[in-house]
Amino acid sequence: MNNTKIIHQLQHGDHEKAFARLYSYFPKMETYIRNNSGSKDEALDTFQDALIILYKKVQTLPADTDIKVDGFLVNTCKLLWSNELRKKKVRQSSGDGALEYLAYQDEIQSHIEKEEKLVKVESIIINIGDKCKDILVAFYYKNFSMEKIAEEFGFKTIQSAKVQKYKCMESARDLALKESTSNPQ
Amino acid sequence: MRKELEQIEKIEQYLKDELSAAEKVSFEAEIAHDPILQSQLSFQADLVSNIERIGLRSSTKAAYKKYLFKKIALISAAVIGVLTFITIATIYFSTSTNPPKDGSQDEFGTDVEIVQPSEQIVPLLENDSLYEEVDSLSTVVDEIDSILSEAFQPELVPLRLIYLPENDPLFAEANALLNQELFEINPMRDTVIESENGIVVYIPANAFDTRSRQVDFILQEAMTPAAIMYSGLNTMTESGEELETGGMFYLDAFANGKRVNLLKKLTVDIPSDPTKTGMQLYEGAKDEAGQILWKNPKDFTKPLLSVEITALDFYPPGYEKQMNAWGYLNKAFIDSLYYSFAGECREENEPSLKSLNITNDIGPVREDSKRDRVRSESESSEDMLPSEELDSAVFIPFDCGVNPASVQTIWNKKFNNTNLATKEFEARMPWIYRTCNTAILNLYINNIAKNLYEVDQLVAEQLDGNLKEKFLQFAALKQGKVETSSTAQKELNAYYLTKRKALESVIKRTNDAYWQKQDSLDCAMNRQTTAPNERYISNKN
Numbered sequence: 001m002n003n004t005k006i007i008h009q010l011q012h013g014d015h016e017k018a019f020a021r022l023y024s025y026f027p028k029m030e031t032y033i034r035n036n037s038g039s040k041d042e043a044l045d046t047f048q049d050a051l052i053i054l055y056k057k058v059q060t061l062p063a064d065t066d067i068k069v070d071g072f073l074v075n076t077c078k079l080l081w082s083n084e085l086r087k088k089k090v091r092q093s094s095g096d097g098a099l100e101y102l103a104y105q106d107e108i109q110s111h112i113e114k115e116e117k118l119v120k121v122e123s124i125i126i127n128i129g130d131k132c133k134d135i136l137v138a139f140y141y142k143n144f145s146m147e148k149i150a151e152e153f154g155f156k157t158i159q160s161a162k163v164q165k166y167k168c169m170e171s172a173r174d175l176a177l178k179e180s181t182s183n184p185q
Numbered sequence: 186m187r188k189e190l191e192q193i194e195k196i197e198q199y200l201k202d203e204l205s206a207a208e209k210v211s212f213e214a215e216i217a218h219d220p221i222l223q224s225q226l227s228f229q230a231d232l233v234s235n236i237e238r239i240g241l242r243s244s245t246k247a248a249y250k251k252y253l254f255k256k257i258a259l260i261s262a263a264v265i266g267v268l269t270f271i272t273i274a275t276i277y278f279s280t281s282t283n284p285p286k287d288g289s290q291d292e293f294g295t296d297v298e299i300v301q302p303s304e305q306i307v308p309l310l311e312n313d314s315l316y317e318e319v320d321s322l323s324t325v326v327d328e329i330d331s332i333l334s335e336a337f338q339p340e341l342v343p344l345r346l347i348y349l350p351e352n353d354p355l356f357a358e359a360n361a362l363l364n365q366e367l368f369e370i371n372p373m374r375d376t377v378i379e380s381e382n383g384i385v386v387y388i389p390a391n392a393f394d395t396r397s398r399q400v401d402f403i404l405q406e407a408m409t410p411a412a413i414m415y416s417g418l419n420t421m422t423e424s425g426e427e428l429e430t431g432g433m434f435y436l437d438a439f440a441n442g443k444r445v446n447l448l449k450k451l452t453v454d455i456p457s458d459p460t461k462t463g464m465q466l467y468e469g470a471k472d473e474a475g476q477i478l479w480k481n482p483k484d485f486t487k488p489l490l491s492v493e494i495t496a497l498d499f500y501p502p503g504y505e506k507q508m509n510a511w512g513y514l515n516k517a518f519i520d521s522l523y524y525s526f527a528g529e530c531r532e533e534n535e536p537s538l539k540s541l542n543i544t545n546d547i548g549p550v551r552e553d554s555k556r557d558r559v560r561s562e563s564e565s566s567e568d569m570l571p572s573e574e575l576d577s578a579v580f581i582p583f584d585c586g587v588n589p590a591s592v593q594t595i596w597n598k599k600f601n602n603t604n605l606a607t608k609e610f611e612a613r614m615p616w617i618y619r620t621c622n623t624a625i626l627n628l629y630i631n632n633i634a635k636n637l638y639e640v641d642q643l644v645a646e647q648l649d650g651n652l653k654e655k656f657l658q659f660a661a662l663k664q665g666k667v668e669t670s671s672t673a674q675k676e677l678n679a680y681y682l683t684k685r686k687a688l689e690s691v692i693k694r695t696n697d698a699y700w701q702k703q704d705s706l707d708c709a710m711n712r713q714t715t716a717p718n719e720r721y722i723s724n725k726n
Contacts, residue, residue, distance in 0.1 A: 015241075019248030026252070048245040055241055121228075121235040133239070140233050141240025166190040172232055173193075173225065 006069050010058040019051050022073060029077045036081060046084065050076035053111045067104070075102040080112060124175045132168035139165060192222075196229045347403055347439060357469075357477050359416035360435065363405040372400045372440070382408040384434055384453060385602055392449040397440035408432035423470065423480040433469070494606035499596045501587070502615040524593045524692065588623045590689045595630060603633050609664045610637065616655050620648060637664040 009018035026047050033043040053076050054069065061067065079102065102108075125133055135153060138144040144152070150161035186194070198204050199212055216222050347367060370376045372395060376388040384406055393400050407413045413420075413433060420428040436453075438445050467479035498505065500523060508519045595605050604610055610629065617625050625644055632640045641660035645653050 016244045016248050016251070019245050020251040023249060023252035026249075044249070048242060048249070051245045051248075052238060052241045115238070118231065118235045118238050121231050122239065125232070125235060125239060133236075136232075136236045137240045137243075140236040162194075163186055163190060166186070166193045169193050169197075169229065169232060170189055173228055176228055 003069050007058055010055055015055055033081050046077055046080045049080055072104050075104055076108050079108050124172050128172050135165050196226050359418050362416040366404045368402045370400050370402050380404050380406055382406050386453050388451055389449050394446040394448050395440040401439045403437050406434040421478055423478045494601050497611040499592050499614050501618045524589050526589045587618055587626055591623050591626050604637055604666050636666045
């Protein structure tokens with residue numbers, strides 16, 4: 001698999017294609033995770049998290065530098081899974097010794113920690129409703145223009161689409177606020 | 186816009202770095218003094234990256250679907266590139282003005298003449314070693330397959346695929362969409378391959394214009410309306426008539442990555458609906474738009490009507506009915522019970538043909554008494570089993586005269602498109618059971634290439650009395666055969682033999698393992714309940 005090509009795809013909005021190619025590592029990781037007290041679903045989740053981390057890593061990659069995409073992905077999976085196992089308190093005794101130091105380990109760990117923080121906000125977004133979520137995803141992830149969003153979601157004017165978007169963000173903020181007051185965690 | 190919303194907008198502009206330098210400075214000053222604004226800012230930043238994460242998540246999921254699809258398509262994709270566009274379809278010509286000559290149903294496309302493809306080099310893509318992990322089939326199937334593949338050379342290579350490039354003259358979109366079955370064959374030898382859907386291709390030795398010792402033969406098929414629609418194939422002839430198709434398929438062959446020309450005719454048996462009349466064989470040709478249109482309709486030879494073999498009833502007379510009466514309706518169960526008797530027959534040598542002197546009176550009478558035994562356990566006769574064993578042995582009434590393993594071997598799709606997969610043969614089965622001899626069945630199997638009436642004659646010569654009469658009557662019907670080339674037939678016969686052996690050994694082993702387990706369980710039980718059991722043994726003694 002062509003490393004440079006995948007990095008290029010990841011950096012230029014073709015990441016879905018790159019992901020599809022990278023799934024060829026999935027069977028290997030699935031076996032790894034299933035051999036380490038995981039299920040197929042967990043393997044898929046972990047692998048998808050690893051793809052996201054790889055994606056973000058590649059976005060921040062300085063020009064003309066390179067990483068080994070496959071090594072990074074595989075090691076991310078392994079680290080994610082070992083974190084997961086630690087959370088599940090499985091094989092604590094034999095535990096961490098099982099993983100030796102992996103290439104990119106520190107970088108990967110810091111990415112994992114960032115992602116874990118984000119996951120907390122995720123539950124909030126789920127609660128603001130599908131339409132809100134879709135609008136926000138269209139704007140922030142797919143980089144749709146407000147015109148396109150207005151058209152796609154059936155708003156009469158761009159302005160009303162915009163207002164709706166901000167309202168969605170506001171309700172997310174209110175939800176987060178509510179959650180943090182009711183649950184200081 | 187409300188003030189709160191305006192603030193959100195401002196934060197967003199700040200995060201996106203859309204504020205002017207002056208605005209930025211003043212906003213940053215504002216932030217520095219306002220802890221609430223600070224937390225709002227950081228929340229909003231988190232929110233945005235989280236939304237990105239959600240989007241990425243769904244991308245990874247979409248990519249997974251693509252990957253799965255690609256995996257399927259990979260296996261299927263190569264299917265269409267073939268020798269020729271033999272995307273030949275057995276097509277039903279609904280508007281046909283020339284009905285088949287004798288009004289009977291045609292069903293095989295045989296003697297397909299393959300059009301020579303233009304000399305085009307088709308680069309093969311590397312096989313993707315990434316798809317190493319294949320789910321393994323059940324071990325028994327694996328084992329039988331491995332025995333068969335040792336004996337038969339065409340090997341279905343599940344992981345390697347040939348990709349037809351889109352500029353290939355034979356490429357059609359369907360090639361990329363349909364499953365591909367790739368067989369590695371030795372072109373120096375006669376080869377029979379069977380597709381998943383029962384298309385049987387007989388490839389004579391030296392059929393390809395190559396000196397290579399290996400030819401990759403690929404087969405793609407769209408035998409169901411769903412597959413045809415899925416692959417975007419149509420049923421239009423060159424002249425714009427609509428056809429009703431019985432299925433379409435594509436054959437192609439490559440050696441060392443180059444398409445090889447065909448020097449000899451291939452024989453292709455295509456399963457199709459026997460109730461359709463007027464079927465003809467069409468060749469596919471690509472028009473400028475890349476659509477496959479059908480042309481050059483040909484009649485094919487009209488043999489015996491072959492049907493889907495699994496739809497036939499090859500059980501001993503009365504067996505299925507009785508099982509149903511007892512409430513066993515599941516075919517898999519009924520099958521497996523019946524076939525399980527095979528292991529018990531195995532030690533006995535098959536009686537030679539001469540040993541079956543079934544006389545006028547014994548023939549039918551024996552049969553009746555056997556069938557009665559199924560119903561009533563009270564009747565006594567010398568070959569009856571002791572009544573306490575009867576429950577488990579009710580169906581041995583056939584005395585294993587016809588080995589269930591033989592029946593199992595022929596009663597599967599591999600024998601579709603043979604004389605055995607015909608209603609005519611089904612009609613003989615009850616009488617074959619009545620002969621109580623596997624050798625009779627074997628006559629049909631070994632002479633699978635002969636006309637059915639000829640075999641009837643052979644069988645009748647081995648029999649006496651009523652049964653002889655019956656088979657003579659069959660012979661008088663002058664029923665022909667399912668047309669296949671005789672060499673192909675030999676291959677099929679060999680296939681049958683090997684498969685039967687494999688089946689028998691697997692059945693035997695499964696039985697043995699089962700009984701071993703049972704024995705050990707019994708032993709364990711005995712140990713627990715020693716006393717009563719000892720009593721039983723002493724009683725018996």
